[in-house]
Amino acid sequence: MVLAHDTSNLKIRTQDIKITQDVTFNTMLLSEPTLRGLTNAGFYRPSPIQLHGIPLGKCGFDLLLEAKSGTGKTAVFSVIALEKLQLENNVQAVILAPTREIAAQICDVLKQIGSDYEGLCVEVVMGGLSVEEDKAKFKNKKVHIVVGSPGRLRHLIHDGHIDTSAVRLLVLDEADKLMEKSFQPDINYIFSTLPNQKQVIMSSATYPENTKTFINQYVQNAHHVCPDTTSILLGIKQKVTHVQYNSNVLRQTQIRYKELLEILTKNNFKQCLIFCNYQARVAELHKMLKRDKWPSEQLHGNQDQEDRLGALKTLQEYKCRILIATDLAARGIDASNVDLVINFEPPYDWQTYLHRIGRAGRFGSYGLAITVLSEGKEDAKFKEILSIMKDSLTLSNLWSDDRYQLDETTDKSCNGSIEKKTFTKTEKVHEVVTNLKEITKNIWNEINTASNENKEIESFEDLMRSFNETSSVESFSDLLNSYESNDCEDKIECVFKTLQPKKMPLHDFLNHLKNNLEVPNKVDVPLSPNMIPEKKHQ
Template structure:
């Protein structure tokens, strides 16, 4: 198994024995040597179950929990089918994020490092198309994002006529609306005879039916259906005070975050936010408080994203602030603490987030900071829908590694279910030991009581002098619910559109972008919101908007009709637009 971990949970170990080795699959000697050098000793359960079908050339749907070794399934299958003596492109992987594509290419080059002629490259947005053309002159395996791969095939640069294996990593995400059109177009260009592998931690029935229609009699290899959570991940929820102003809620959560990272021992910690701007602002605040942290999100330039990913994977940082960009497919072996600063909107997103900890059977902690009321109810609903054992803790200043199920059982006695959910409101300092309660009607994993390996706490840097810029009083600002919903919707649209924008406009001049956007040629599919939200301030506070797009006499919301123009210009004129953007999002609490 990867990384030679000494203590691993049963969802990784339960099929391992002396008869199940990589030699059993009769891989070439260079591949076996690559596995040995990189610490892969014996195959995991999903590898034992899926490899016989993938190596036989069948179309396969592979479903297993995050962190159980799905990447190695397609890497070994592709390496076994590639002829390195030929310069033709023989394998193609499509991933929903650039980071997953880069990581897949790195894994293939590591395992295939003893195949001297092997060439594997990434083809993703934000990078030079001319460089891609040079790399394709001799490339056996391509790893790319849907938009860039489609562009290269359209231009006749990427020849897929000799393709042997086509791989969909995080297939459930690729079949969503934002990728579905490009993916279908790519699949129509593939040769009639080829193998397709689709891999994901979650396969809804609707997705399975969609993929079956595109594949040839696929075999569905499925493990971990009863429990989709890694057994080594202990899950907690910490209740935070609620408030009418979102900014106040964010401030309360930030104080809880500081207590958690100060008291919980961890090697690396990933903090997930629902908004990229919020993640960046919290990252800046942590650094100002003396906590070394980095930022990773879709709003970054591609070079910065890859540098942040490299720092995460090579253990050059201890705390990462990110969005759901990092929730899927990112394999960082030192991450053993995941914090949901914002409650995810779906159970599948929750599973992918907490799957960054406890990888390959190691121990990890996943904690969600939830405001009292609706957010706590959402966490309870997510726990029930994912069959997760989530426990409520009211003590952010305890080391959660030391919490055992003996504490849990003792606290459950004599408490009602409602009291159990409300227990986080109590003052934890009255208790000598951590106070922990279980969300009702959820099952426990039998192996979660074992103690994890505890690493040293993060060393805090000397605090910088605190800055105290003048701010308007929050209580004097009143924003309508309609405006809040509107801005949150726009922030999500920004995150989803950014990858497409990078690829579509890479070689366009600013004038071309603006003209094509205004005429509707660039993004004709994006519906416009014609109704202007009711933006009402109880005091006269007027920021200085950009004179190019936002005039003080404008009658429409600046993020409405000019939204697409704003995205492009924002990337090229960040300083010019940041003051206006920060003001709008500070009012909503999206940006602290």
Template sequence: MATTRTENVGPVVMGLNKQNGLRGQTKPASAQPAPTTQGKALGAPQKAGSAPQDGGGIKFGDDWKKSLQLPPKDNRVKTSDVTATKGNEFEDYCLKRELLMGIFEMGWEKPSPIQEESIPIALSGRDILARAKNGTGKSGAYLIPLLERIDLKKDHIQAIVMVPTRELALQVSQICIQISKHLGGVKVMATTGGTNLRDDIMRLDETVHVVIATPGRILDLIKKGVAKVDKVQMMVMDEADKLLSQDFVVLIEDIISFLPKNRQILLYSATFPISVQKFMAKHLQKPYEINLMEELTLKGITQFYAYVTERQKVHCLNTLFSRLQINQSIIFCNSTQRVELLAKKITQLGYSCFYIHAKMMQEYRNRVFHDFRNGLCRNLVCTDLFTRGIDIQAVNVVINFDFPKNAETYLHRIGRSGRFGHLGLAINLITSEDRFNLKAIEDQLVTDIKPIPSSIDKSLYVAEYHSAGADCDVEEVEEKPGRQQDST
């Protein structure tokens, strides 16, 4: 995903009831309100921030970069997953200056390998089949050319981004709004199942240029005649392997039937099963294929397993919490019932903990997602709902409390840490029943999951910095290992 930065949210004390999926209380340091984008329309017109304005905008000859409100420079060491570039700059692609301003204010300094390969081809209008690792900048690879090609003089839907989950739809829409904030009127809308249909209908009665949606909801709006997609010039499918699985493929085929024949289709994913090949042959016209997958797992993620019995799992987790230097962690279970039980147990052990799963009401899921992303809690217990494309850079540890059944799920789970070339740790609690799955997944991914040592070297998963000018929050974590033990 893209290299978004997360900001801590201000002095708020969280302590919602069980049905909210929130447990415990934390008191973060800095003050910044969390965005309240509960799957509804996003992207009201935004002014061009701090850019110097004088009727006609920035004058020729102005040093426009001096006016940018740049986030703190990210000096963490990065792996070759994102540094092995050709040396291109975002300015090389002849993008609108206002779009460049949004890109730089996101903290994106130079294009990653997938962005280098994808942006110029997407700008040319050609179909793309792109395969790249999770956490290497795929969102930017399609959002940048998508926004560059939006014509503000036209008041119809010009681009659709399809994603498999509501959380990913909200995340992508937020990134899209942030990048486009200087473009002067790009209207972005997120629409997902589980939210008020009437709100979406009212929003579509106004101008919308970009729709980021889950398949079921956008198809419903299309069939009702509310979302008019007959002039859409670009359709993006993020996490394409999931969108073309049995759960969604019929809906996707139906949506495409409403699009014009000359539309551009971009597919992005880390894995491409046979279903994607069939879809590509049917709907893509001489697609440009990008494959940046020499290996499947991110270089910055170190993988360990701990051989335990089912009864020892909670004790093992407690030991990990006390010994590891965790910034934020995501803990995966294989069922919603086990998610709630484990979250309750973690809270009883004295650690701050949220949980999230598909059976929760959508408004609570949105709130948990945004609060965790903004640093209100250190640990999140979840099901595989949270494995697709979620980009929270503060996560440096992923724990598989329950080991997954297949390699694809494992790959997406551990990809929640080590985002955008940074370091991460994946720890798997393995029972005797899991040992065959462990070997099979190692073989399929051509990766090495090692036995957990008695002491894990901090340099494997705690951010190291090039200079003293780094983010003080991470330095504080490094100096105070006991910080993980903030209790509820």
């Protein structure tokens, strides 16, 4: 398997990975085993970040590597780690990654570039797999480099399975993600067990302003290696497409899905990555695509680790055309054939946006990134998070190719009127309660009307069947999954528990609703028509 992207073919590459100097890896004073490993893996000429980062790293300086996604940062710290090794000693390099998938990929890169080092041992440890198997990796043999997720690595160090006394290099890949509070206790513990004299390398495509305090805790007089003034990949066309807003989660997903099918049908692509914000949405979308005969795989945190790694492998080996994923796949994942990225739901911050679209356009190739936005509040929020980069980003509308203006603060419809109102989380919960009350009101109207006219009352089973015929929900579990993926799931669950605290027959439950719910005279929030069951005419 060739690791590096093939730059010798006829495929046109962008300037992101090109250098003007007449330099190859052979002229960079690297050891023979490293050079042979680079050649075997397909590396011949360095990218800008490799040209600047490797020599400084070899000199032992702490580094802040900052370069666009897919321009070769992993190879930089991999080469530096291999060049520092003394194969007669135990663990000498510790590499941390925020996700298990990135850790596994780094391990593969190290093994391939280090393939000519006799006796080299690189191990990866991660949660989700057997801890006993991880412990066994360090028994009765020398491990030179360990790559892992912070939680599992801390556990193994704490229990004495990994000796860190000889560590000379600490690498934090996707450093801005590792700076989040959830990782802090584990990273601080690992750092405290390492020798004082060591080299620290941080690597990321983005370094937000609020990361400076974190950085200063770990590096000393670090050299900031940033070969480009922008983090925007030159080969990525960025598009947006708008869909109608609907406050009902199920209906909104259906509207987005219709647009997704339009995108997949009308755009040529080799491989496509589709990003969702929630695990339940990934599973739901995967099922919908399978139903409509679109072969796809899924990747999210609720899967077994073996399944997660398997899904990633099918993408990298070009065995699947479409992968639906959460942000587990937004960072560090290298699949050279991905040329279409679709944000089925927009990300929550600009860093995640850049990392997502960076899955296409790897190593100077060209790709397309499309973000699906609902009109109104979501569109305004998207403009807000990208406003920091409005002078360097160029986005256009997918179907019209008109410029998408990031500095607009309000959206208007075609007749110039202000877009319809959007709602806060509290208002969404209010709408759910109001809809439930309205459903109850309609049911009682049906009962009373039927009684007054001496008509036969429609059975509950017929009523439910009628509702199912007007809804795209396949089962009640699907409904729960969609509600669970919403931010206000706890409040909604509370509403259901309040309405029906105990299991009871339908007639008693309806009486309970009638006696305990006050139907408002004025409904402040628009009802979602698809939440009200229609009467089935006989």
